[in-house]
Amino acid sequence: MRLEQFLINQREGTSATSDVQDYAAARENYAEVGVDTDVAVGTVLGLPISVHCWQADDVRGLEVREGPVDSGGIQAMGNYPGVARTGEQIRQDFEQAARLIPGALRFNLHAMYAETGRKPVERDELTPEHFSTWVDWCEDHGWGLDFNPTCFGHRLAADGMTLAHTDDSIRQFWVRHCLAGREIAEGFGKRLGSCTYNIWIPDGSKDATVDRAGPRRRLIQSLDAVLQADFPHVIDTVESKLFGIGLEDYTVGSHEFYLLYAASRGIGICFDLGHYHPTESVADKLSAAVPFVMPILLHISRGVRWDSDHVPRFSDEVRAVCDEAVRSGQLDNILWATDFFDASINRVAAWVIGVRAVRKALLYALLEPWELATEAERSGDGAAKLALQELRAELPFSAVWKYACQRADVPGGLAWLAEIKRYEQTVLDQRE
Ligand code: RNT
Ligand code: ZN
Numbered sequence: 001m002r003l004e005q006f007l008i009n010q011r012e013g014t015s016a017t018s019d020v021q022d023y024a025a026a027r028e029n030y031a032e033v034g035v036d037t038d039v040a041v042g043t044v045l046g047l048p049i050s051v052h053c054w055q056a057d058d059v060r061g062l063e064v065r066e067g068p069v070d071s072g073g074i075q076a077m078g079n080y081p082g083v084a085r086t087g088e089q090i091r092q093d094f095e096q097a098a099r100l101i102p103g104a105l106r107f108n109l110h111a112m113y114a115e116t117g118r119k120p121v122e123r124d125e126l127t128p129e130h131f132s133t134w135v136d137w138c139e140d141h142g143w144g145l146d147f148n149p150t151c152f153g154h155r156l157a158a159d160g161m162t163l164a165h166t167d168d169s170i171r172q173f174w175v176r177h178c179l180a181g182r183e184i185a186e187g188f189g190k191r192l193g194s195c196t197y198n199i200w201i202p203d204g205s206k207d208a209t210v211d212r213a214g215p216r217r218r219l220i221q222s223l224d225a226v227l228q229a230d231f232p233h234v235i236d237t238v239e240s241k242l243f244g245i246g247l248e249d250y251t252v253g254s255h256e257f258y259l260l261y262a263a264s265r266g267i268g269i270c271f272d273l274g275h276y277h278p279t280e281s282v283a284d285k286l287s288a289a290v291p292f293v294m295p296i297l298l299h300i301s302r303g304v305r306w307d308s309d310h311v312p313r314f315s316d317e318v319r320a321v322c323d324e325a326v327r328s329g330q331l332d333n334i335l336w337a338t339d340f341f342d343a344s345i346n347r348v349a350a351w352v353i354g355v356r357a358v359r360k361a362l363l364y365a366l367l368e369p370w371e372l373a374t375e376a377e378r379s380g381d382g383a384a385k386l387a388l389q390e391l392r393a394e395l396p397f398s399a400v401w402k403y404a405c406q407r408a409d410v411p412g413g414l415a416w417l418a419e420i421k422r423y424e425q426t427v428l429d430q431r432e
Helices: 003-012 016-032 037-046 087-098 128-141 168-192 213-227 255-265 282-289 316-327 347-366 370-378 382-394 397-407 415-426
Strands: 049-052 105-110 144-148 195-199 234-239 268-272 296-300 302-304 306-310 334-338
Touching: 003 415, 016 037, 016 397, 037 347, 037 397, 049 347, 087 128, 087 347, 087 415, 105 128, 105 334, 128 144, 128 168, 144 168, 168 195, 168 213, 168 234, 195 334, 213 255, 234 255, 234 296, 255 268, 268 282, 282 296, 282 316, 296 316, 316 347, 334 347, 347 397, 347 415, 370 382
Parallel strands: 049 105, 049 334, 105 144, 144 195, 195 234, 234 268, 268 296, 296 334
Antiparallel strands: 302 306
């Protein structure tokens, strides 16, 4: 079958009666293994996923700069047409994506998406007014809003150091920026409930680092200064990283550094799926960290060979993280967010694929016959445990997913892709 015809068929879909019958049968199958599908669907649709704004424009931001665009710290690869260039276009694209993603959403904004009219505004002078359009828009759509300081892509970050900089005036600039950001986050939180404020910095060095302690001491000082004020509506988190391009030898904010910093200061931690050694399991970190550090913010990403920020899929890694989040009974202490930027494919489709994959993996986790498997594990019946894990792949998951999509009033199957194609032709292709 040709792709075009296939997509038309998908849009027309199966009959609603057969979907209802499929779900009824699936619900019985799952009940036999002790799983209540109605509860799982209700839970999964209620879990907010905070979707990053930066997939829309390849992490360019909206800053009005006097000089040339400053690069450094982060890079998106590809030049697929239709990239959003204004706040208006980002909002339009996300509204389109959101129509195709089931369940509760939040939006996740970086400071460099300030809308300052035509005026250049330095990052340490940003105020809540520069983001008022974003907050109003989120409120109108019933989405929460999260925030991040932008400590990259700036002339004062060009040498790869920000909050850990040796030059005190540069370090103070970034402290002021992060403080201004927290105040903005407090405004978002006050208005919409709460706001996660995640600090990631690129700081590191390329080779043969001889002073690893100094930058870490300075980072502690900077973070303490940033976190001093009490902002009750802000959930503070810090995000570690293994390395950056051009900063391969040393990362100031390493995993140990931030995990211990967060534990000692009573703030949250962010685990990004692309920020560890390729065989290291983020899933296993959840139950290890959560007794000491809460909440855990997850940046769901997909590294291919390295921290490449590919679009997440319903992959072993994502499923393992979701399984662990559910199994550990810690869903209340885990915040779900996405973080990827693929500029080589339709960017709205990238959002839809990535966020649907996370939601799908969460539903898959909620449908695990976990009670039976733990009974097998506790009684030492390893074979039964393994067999139950295998049985998951034989249960009618797709009928439940389809039902969840229906309940959320978004298309199941690939019907959404036809929508994206239409949007590409009518909107994205018209952009220069
Ligand atoms: C970078 C971190 C960070 C960024 C965003 C843009 O490696 O993952 O989360 O992707 O802040
Ligand atoms: Zn991240």
